[in-house]
Amino acid sequence: MLLLRLTPTSGSIGNSHDRDWMRVSARSLPSCRYGCGRIANMTTTDPAVPGRSRVFSGIQPTSDSFHLGNYLGALRSWVDMQHTHDAVYCIVDLHAITISHDPKELHQRCRAAAAQLFAIGLDPEECTLFVQSQVPEHPMLSWMLECHTGFGEAGRMTQFKDKSSKNERVTVGLFTYPVLQAADVLLYQANEVPVGEDQRQHIELMRNLAQRFNATYGDTFTVPNAHIVKATGTVQDLAEPERKMSKSASSTAGIIDLLDQPNRIRKKIKSAVTDAGREIVYDVDNKPGVSNLLTIYSTLAGESVADLESRYEGKGYGDFKKDLAEVVADFCAPIAERTNEYLDDVTELDKMLAQGAQKAHAIAAETLANAYSRVGFRQPVYG
Numbered sequence: 004m005l006l007l008r009l010t011p012t013s014g015s016i017g018n019s020h021d022r023d024w025m026r027v028s029a030r031s032l033p034s035c036r037y038g039c040g041r042i043a044n045m046t047t048t049d050p051a052v053p054g055r056s057r058v059f060s061g062i063q064p065t066s067d068s069f070h071l072g073n074y075l076g077a078l079r080s081w082v083d084m085q086h087t088h089d090a091v092y093c094i095v096d097l098h099a100i101t102i103s104h105d106p107k108e109l110h111q112r113c114r115a116a117a118a119q120l121f122a123i124g125l126d127p128e129e130c131t132l133f134v135q136s137q138v139p140e141h142p143m144l145s146w147m148l149e150c151h152t153g154f155g156e157a158g159r160m161t162q163f164k165d166k167s168s169k170n171e172r173v174t175v176g177l178f179t180y181p182v183l184q185a186a187d188v189l190l191y192q193a194n195e196v197p198v199g200e201d202q203r204q205h206i207e208l209m210r211n212l213a214q215r216f217n218a219t220y221g222d223t224f225t226v227p228n229a230h231i232v233k234a235t236g237t238v239q240d241l242a243e244p245e246r247k248m249s250k251s252a253s254s255t256a257g258i259i260d261l262l263d264q265p266n267r268i269r270k271k272i273k274s275a276v277t278d279a280g281r282e283i284v285y286d287v288d289n290k291p292g293v294s295n296l297l298t299i300y301s302t303l304a305g306e307s308v309a310d311l312e313s314r315y316e317g318k319g320y321g322d323f324k325k326d327l328a329e330v331v332a333d334f335c336a337p338i339a340e341r342t343n344e345y346l347d348d349v350t351e352l353d354k355m356l357a358q359g360a361q362k363a364h365a366i367a368a369e370t371l372a373n374a375y376s377r378v379g380f381r382q383p384v385y386g
């Protein structure tokens with residue numbers, strides 16, 4: 004492969020020069036027609052749904068179970084949007100090794116992740132679900148984007164600052180994590196990215212990278228928008244309602260896992276931290292614990308917060324929590340059951356993921372071929 008060395012004519016990769024650090028004219032580079040090369044000649048069925056705008060999102064397989072924050076913040080939208088959009092979803096195992104991991108566990112967790120995603124309602128006929136490491140274009144585009152990302156720009160990512168302060172082993176991969184995330188989305192020319200509020204800054208970065216690349220080399224990538232549901236964009240920890248529910252929390256007491264046993268769920272909800280007073284009212288500033296429980300209740304039961312407030316008027320926290328515990332336990336039990344059914348046949352599960360990867364690869368290869376030709380690379384001769 005010929006690597007074309009580009010020499011910046013002014014500026015450096017740094018804060019004030021992020022935008023004009025590399026002045027390259029697309030017209031000055033050798034042209035290679037869109038889609039040329041072996042990748043583009045592969046016989047694949049076009050997985051795109053004509054006339055539908057595309058969504059892309061990803062989730063890390065870094066725990067044995069997804070939690071209610073993942074579900075309410077993002078996965079619920081994944082399920083809904085598969086019916087209205089051309090939906091491509093990814094289990095991001097490359098991201099999962101940015102912190103220490105156990106290889107066998109990672110392998111198993113990818114399957115468990117896929118099983119849970121099918122169990123919550125993803126339908127392989129309606130969307131494409133695949134594992135990131137099975138589509139090699141992701142790290143290939145990530146490298147190109149890294150070469151267009153300012154060092155200071157990447158250093159401003161709050162998740163990096165957060166994670167690097169908590170982990171003893173801070174890798175370059177953890178630093179470039181958001182750039183790989185940008186590659187994930189841009190490869191699929193996605194219009195929308197359904198995520199929780201904590202991903203907003205990463206989406207902003209990918210928008211900037213797409214715009215910068217397009218401005219430098221000509222239109223190559225769709226500039227994606229974040230799709231964040233306001234009410235559930237941040238689901239809080241039940242034991243510490245001022246913190247978001249997160250798998251990296253020091254205790255599992257405030258995290259409802261989708262695969263938790265019903266009794267464990269009941270116990271966690273009954274011991275959820277509530278606030279001073281007895282009233283069940285939505286007031287995030289003064290009653291963050293109760294407000295969080297109301298949001299969970301309202302979303303899972305499909306009742307408005309106002310209706311719930313009137314239903315529980317004059318009743319105490321005990322009744323409210325008891326009912327909510329049943330709502331959540333009833334919601335999670337069938338997910339756990341279906342997850343186990345999928346995991347009972349891993350051959351079929353792996354086949355579904357391989358089909359997803361094939362569909363995803365067809366889209367990713369086309370975008371990468373175009374991006375390669377735009378920066379002046381030759382096309383890959385394998386694949």
Ligand code: TYM
Nearest residue numbers: 060061062063072073076077184198199236237238247248
């Ligand atoms: P991850 O695996 O941490 O979380 C998956 C999704 O769950 C959302 N989420 C929450 N939403 C509301 N309240 C919470 N407490 C909560 N906790 C998690 C996250 O916002 C996310 O949408 N970097 C991503 C994975 C990723 C990705 C992508 C996402 C990689 N490539 C491309 C979108 C597009 C992450 O770590 O998500």
